[in-house]
Amino acid sequence: DGSSVHYAYDARHRITGILDAEGGAWKRDYDASGNLTEEIDPLGHKTEYAYDNAGRPVRITDAKGGIKTLAYTPDGQLASHTDCSGKTTQWAYDGRGRLARITNALGQATRFRYTEAGEAAQAAMPGHANHPGQLEEIVHPDNTSEYFAHDAEGRLLAHTDALGRRTSYGYTRAGLVAQRTDAAGRTLKYHWDLLGRLRELHNENGSRYDFHYDPVGKLLEEAGFDRKSTQYRYDEASGVLAEVIEAGHSTRLEFDALGRLS
Template identity: 30%
Template structure:
């Protein structure tokens, strides 16, 4: 597949027009077009990452990524699903470690084999949701975790390898209760936007949350003590007030990076 040159992401520049990333692309000279595949990335510090799409080892085609520090990673792909089949870190060294994946016809991971040969197997339901995870599969130490879902896809329960079951309850898709294996229940409430309003533990201690739009502006603990947060028009936190009324302030540069924190209890500014 050929990608028109005009839709490629060539570079990324920050707010001061400093280049933080520059891409170079594979050029199909014969067709006078580009495949759209990045073969080289130059980072802000001058470090270079390269990608070789035609790397062959033992008649197996793979992708070889060389990082700025010189370390290499080789990835091969399943020909049927096109998802990764093997992923080797520290490729070409005596420290090389390979993770191998087995997949279903739809590309879902059915097994993952760690560098030491330890096998983890996965099962799925008809909707593609993970229902079973078996670690150390095929050994006497195999341990299985089971996940059960509601009809709408919400996670209903998790049963660990020791048969300890945790269940989850929902109200309008908002998680409103968690019951641990001992039967202790933590409950919660949400607003119409799905934001957490209260959280009550098994001892009936309630923590409350207040929101202004998308911003969390107050947390009240079970003793009624309040912590307040303030934001600028860009949604960045600029101040936090603790239960004693002490105010910590944050300042940002033109790129949105936090550059200063002013602690009310210490007469210093940290940059």
């Protein structure tokens, strides 16, 4: 349709302005550490961001004056998030830094359990043992559980959801996903080339999704299950993506002398 989006940058290559396809201008400001501190949309609505000494966001103030706050553990992991209405979600971790519990604003907790040495996976795939430290179970506030089973390489073999529906996975010798089978027995098969690039997907209906690459591995075309095509064109000099053609419509990407989207 001939519309375009333009970007402006500062000396540190940060986006300071965006002129959108409708002619609306966005403005961004940063602090000395490079953190985004303010964003103003085309209507003049301002969102402000504040950070702690480690550069982590601790407060976001929206255009209506609503405030969201975030807090962190001494190890830097997210501990809590309070939204504009004052509702707080909390995260807790075990001694190894793994997520152990999420408590929502109603006080309802979702718990995460990991296998320890010698423990076997439960309902996900009986007879297969998860290795120590792998996620085995998620217990939801209603006491329903999800289960996970992994192989010796740590790859996911099966996931059983809270309703008992199991999705299983198979892998190639190279460790790439070969197939996924859902609880209804529907299988999606993955086909890879010798360079590890995904070439085809085959669904349970026998339909095929194709991927085509150039000699250096750049994706040139996708042909979906419905056989609709998306094509990609690259700049000959820089090799960066320059055009996307989909359903007869072309989207062109232009870059400045420093390689930044303009």
